[in-house]
Amino acid sequence: MIILHQFARTWGLPNLSQFCVKLETYLRMNRIPYQIAESLPLKAPRGKLPFIDDEGHRIADSRLILHHLQSKYGTGRDAHLSSEELATAKSFQRLLEEHLYWISMVTRWDYGDSNWQANKAAIFGVLPPIARDLAAAVYRRKIKGQILGHGIGRLSHEEKFKLGKEDLDSLADFLGEKPYFMGKRPSTLDASAYGILVNIIGGPIESPLKDHALSRQNLHDYCRRMQAEFYPELPWRAS
Ligand SMILES: N[C@@H](CCC(=O)N[C@@H](CS)C(=O)NCC(=O)O)C(=O)O
Structure with a gap:
């Protein structure tokens, strides 16, 4: 199970971090199961949130995380686009x-x-x-x-x-x-x-x-x- 490390929810929004919303929305769009771990950037591998832990493999930066999800889970959300x-x-x-x-x-x-x-x-x-x-x-x-x-x-x-x-x-x-x-x-x-x-x-x-x-x-x-x-x-x- 993917652990998504991100800020605690607030303001009635998915997240105050734009990149954490991006990643969690992508996971939901592609129906990839995950659990949230509330975190702060100082605990992150590259000093920024979000990052994920996928079976012990820690990946930071939403762009690189998406590459990982695409290759490991075959997420093809954009396959319909030219x-x-x-x-x-x-x-x-x-x-x-x-x-x-x-x-x-x-x-x-x-x-x-x-x-x-x-x-x-x-x-x-x-x-x-x-x-x-x-x-x-x-x-x-x-x-x-x-x-x-x-x-x-x-x-x-x-x-x-x-x-x-x-x-x-x-x-x-x-x-x-x-x-x-x-x-x-x-x-x-x-x-x-x-x-x-x-x-x-x-x-x-x-x-x-x-x-x-x-x-x-x-x-x-x-x-x-x-x-x-x-x-x-x-x-x-x-x-
Ligand atoms: N390019 C990164 C940007 C992530 C990012 O900027 N995260 C912010 C929160 S929205 C952060 O953790 N900033 C803390 C810092 O710069 O110290 C990504 O796509 O994940």
Whole structure:
């Protein structure tokens, strides 16, 4: 049985980590049995969540975990897509994971005190008060460094959100009236897109990015549908 190591559930969402939602959604889409072990990044082989333990074999990074699942369990969720469609899906996945993700990280770690307090409570709330404040401060400095290292942190908030809105518009326009991003059947792109979009739309982190996502009704409806289909046990909490 696969053990999925990820943050504890919070905010009525599958996970506050976009990549943990991606992986768990992929497992559910492909009906691969798993158990959850609540964890923190400092326990992870590459210092990031999620990671899995598959019969003693520990694998980190959702992209490499998916490769493992595809070869070991023969998950062929995307076999219905042509090579051109796969190329499009992969490009959107990179837009989500390598660009929009980082703008959403700004909203949690470096955009207003109430957002920071909500983020801090969700991640570090399990620790005793002194350890919580210390760990949160150290981690905040680290993540702000990553945001600067990515480059997005060097822009003004106005510039960052303008780029984030472009990403959201591209996603909303491409999704259109389709039930899933690549058509009538779910694909790996949906696992990735849902992980990032539900965290923007469904969490308590307020920003122009969230306002814009909520203004694109099809993205909102998509998150609601994905959560109902793959996480029927979790209440939908977004307004
Ligand atoms: N490329 C990795 C990204 C994973 C990732 O960034 N995880 C975040 C949580 S969403 C994390 O654990 N960050 C902790 C850190 O950077 O210290 C994947 O696809 O799994």
